[in-house]
Amino acid sequence: MSYLNGSAVCQWLGGCLLVLLAGCSLGESKFLGGNLNGVNHTSAAINYFSVNGYGGPNISPHGYGGGMCCAMLPRQWQPGLKLKVEWETDPNPYAKSPPLGTDEFRAFMVKHKVNYQQHSIIVDLPAYETETLCSLKVHFLPCDQVKVATACMAFGQPGYPIKEPLEMKEPAVCPK
Structure with missing residues (x-):
């Protein structure tokens, strides 16, 4: 195939793509997409999390994780x-x-992973009025509690809706 023929094929494919994209933009989507972020207020690591099946990042104890695309x-x-x-x-x-990659490390991880805990909760989605979704922020609190926010500002900024401190301790007895 010569350069000109290849160029013509690329132009034709590009034109088809534009037509398809134009067709997609004719109707307004019923959903908004934004980043999925997490804030971990606990001393446990969050190995992974998901919201309605959309996967989020791992989060260190008392830390942040985010920028995962996308929450709808x-x-x-x-x-x-x-x-x-x-x-x-x-x-x-x-x-x-033990050192990573060794047989001792693999045996250690088998025993360590037994203590991992899986959690699931249904939470209310707070009201939002924006036409754009900056991000969905999931806050992991002690006693396996979760709060979510859709604010465009970052955790800790004035006006951010969730006020709990980043470093929270697990109480001796969790409320039922």
Whole structure:
């Protein structure tokens, strides 16, 4: 195939792509997409989390994780909207381990992973009025509690809706 023929094929394919994209933009989507971020207020590591099946990052104890694309939420908020949040924790993220890649390390990890805990909770999606979704921020609190926010500002900024401190301790007894 000569350069000119290859160029013509590329132009034809590019034109087809533009037609397809134009067809997609004719109707307004019923959903908004934004980054999926997490804030871990606990001393356990969050190995992974998901919201309605959209995967989020791992988060260190008392840390942040984010920028994972994408969380999809309805364009129009309605009362009663719920989110299913699932996550896995490592209650002992700083356990001293043998050198990585060794048989001892593999044996250690088999025993260590037995303590991982899986969690799932349904939470209310707070009201939002924006036409753009900056991000969905998931806050992991002690006693396996979760709060979510759709604010465009970052955790800790004035006006951010979730006020709990980043470093929270697990109480001796969790409320039922």
